Amino acid sequence: MSAADTSTAKVSPARPPAPPGTGQTARGRGGQGQRGVRRRRRGGGGAGLPWALLAPCLLVLLLVLGYPLARLVTLSFQKFGQPQLWGFQEPESVGFGNFTRILGDGEFWSVVVRTVVFAAGAVVLTMVLGMLIALLLQRVSGWVRTLINIALVASWGMPVIVATAIFKWLFDTDYGVLNWLLSRLPGVDMSGHNWFAGGPEGLTVIMLLVVWGAVPFVAITLSAGLTQVPRELEEAARLDGAGAWGVFRYVTLPVLKPIIVMLTTLSVIWDMGVFPQVFVMRGGHPEAEFQVLTTYSYDKAFVVNDYGGGSAIALVTVLLLLGVVAVYMRQMLRIGEAE
């Protein structure tokens, strides 16, 4: 089996799952990448047709994403508060004023670091748990697999806000079921323990919620990928004396690598952009220690009414994420080539 064969084989499951969990942008960008490549490959006559077919989609993208992005960029270079919003004053350009103010603000950097650590933790946990569940799915009997799949899809299907509210109850200080449960353990008294008294501990709880919501997609995608790992390779490795870990490390992982890279980049993008989980969990007003880039940007724009500053933060976030997006795009293009 040639390298090209394996990579095609493991790619096919990767592509369909990408859209469901993804936002508009991921789908749009992914789609464009693939189609762009295909067009180049087939080249030749009727170059206008693909564009004509793409036009409606591109137009929607332009309206839904292009226009807001353009406004975001303009806003971030303006002094824009309530009087400007209400039309009593013309917005005035402040050049890079918003950016220098933000970048020179220690609080902004601590938010950036917090966001990165939070996202990194969530991504690693999601990927490890997702992989473990995917491996487990391969080894259990049919009906157990069905049950696990149902559970996965159910948690995937739960609206974020509902899930967040339920986690909030679970972790409630005075009436939370978790404190009650832990207190049942001999020698443990967790009654009245406040999970959200401090940022690190509270964000860990929120991270669990994020991971809980993200694992199903990863697990299902990976288990689909796992079905494409050639049995004979595993067998050969085993004959050569590889243990379970060896097989996983030297056969399974390399075969799954493209899917893993894609899932990881997508997860990074999602987890950097976590908003409702933090926002709702902290009752709409995350404390300073709970602010991540998205809530911080929202706070600046809509709560403190510094729309210019909020936009600048959002733009910096986008720039930070561009690096990750580039990795994702590269992977998508590569998959396109392999086809």
Add this chain to the structure above:
Amino acid sequence: MKRKLIAAIGVAGMVVGIAACGSEGGKGGDKAGADVKELTVWLTVDAQNNWPELVKAADDAVVRKHPGLTIKHEFYGWPDKNAKLDAVLATDKAPDVVEMGNTEMLGYVVNGAFAEIDPKQFEQSDAWLDGLKESVSYGGKTYGVPYYAGGRVGNWRKDVAAEAGVKAPPKTYAELTAALDRIQAEKGPKFSAWYQPSPDWYAAMSFVYDAGGAIAEQEGDRWKAGLSSPESLKGLNEYKKVLDTYMKADKTKDESDRYIVYGQGNAGMIFGAAWEGATAEDPKNDKTGKLKGNLENFVMPGPSGGNLPVFLGGSDLAIPVKSDAQAVAVEWINAFTGAQGQKGLVAKGNLPNNKADLAPLKSDPKTAVPAIAAESSWFVPMAPGWGQVEKAQILKTMLQEIGTGKKSVEEAAKAADEAIDKVINTK
């Protein structure tokens, strides 16, 4: 799981959605609005839940004078109210009457959101309560009409007090703490003798003002934060002592669900708005059934000897500059907040917006407690940047840090002062 690629883009979209309308404002049209067909009134859910009949009465009175007029109502919750208002003011479909918390008025007035009004057009405007009158005035002009006021009172459970051998409500702070100590000892460490949510700055600042401190003070035309002054620190330390000694529940929760927690039966006393006790003993909230008939309001005594100065909360009604039915809006406000309306509001346990109606309340046993408590009151600094102080939750953050013990009182107060000084003088 519907997740966005980058929530930031979503946020950007929202900024844009609102901003895009920004340039269209100010069309106004016929400001006098003699021939308007529609009046839009935005009130908070309090009116919807507690006194819808007063709203109806005001509607009827105005419609009688303007046959064919439709009055549309929207009721909004306090937490997301201002974001919603900001957005609608960016369009030319601004509501004609909006309710504002009295501490929120100034920020909007400073930015030119509300139309100036002539107080003479409104009944009893010469007797408006000082705290409320202050909240609608800026630079010698008036931009709103006081709607109602709300004092804060102590409320405790007579049955719990009796269990601990306390018969009468406290008259002095020493009596109060002695009683709470006995209740705390009697009910054990999982019971809050005084359920006092840490971030509740209305309660905490009462201790600060009682000790002679202030959130901020005016020096010339500049405001300067004053939470680190020795007086303020004394008040904050006393507040911290209350939290440490009597507050055994979640120290990060704010006061918005206090009456619900009170109804769950694990608290002996609260210090809050006068209606909270009554709402807690509503069978909907009274989970143990022990509150009904056992609650008692009392005027909060303060550590310095007198009554604890309470925050004079309340609401104002304002007319957005962009309203195209300002004349009718004035009529509606008058019908709603005039003598008749005040009677209805007082019957619901609120304080009236004027002194004339307040006076008789003090001698009526049913209303005496909140009316007397309101005599000793404090109000937020009328500084141009006060709205930002409130929006940035500077006081809440400080109090939560004090409550959870994350920072010492001095450190937390110093950090809060710095944060306040940064924004309090900017519009």
